[in-house]
Amino acid sequence: MxxxxxxxxxxxxxxxxxxxxxxxxxxxENTIYRWKHQEPKGTDLAKVANYFNVSTDYLLGRTDVKGPLSEEEEFEVFAKNPDMERWYRNMPDNEEEMERLYEIWKLFKKDENS
Structure with a gap:
């Protein structure tokens, strides 16, 4: 979708x-209709998400959860993003490596919110 x-x-x-x-x-009046063929600006997408009280990740199809994501759900979306291959040749294949990636992700989120 x-x-x-x-x-x-x-x-x-x-x-x-x-x-x-x-x-x-x-x-x-035609802005949203144009999104059929082009990507919306992040600020515009955020306005729509706020209006409907859903996450931008939901609108972008990254999740089927309409509401704000929990930290764990947000990390899962992050970890499954195909663009992650730019940073990691292979995604962690065991729980310990995934936990290390999760800790790194939390540091990035902390810096982002500072």
């Missing part, structure tokens, strides 16, 4: 059109 399709589904459940949603969030 694409980002646009997820937003469309959420809009349908709240009985708001895509055009009205875009205008309500301060976008041009």
């Amino acid at each position: 694409t980002t646009f399709e997820r937003i469309q589904g959420l809009a349908k459940t709240q009985k708001i059109s895509i055009k009205d949603l875009a205008l309500k969030l301060g976008f041009g």
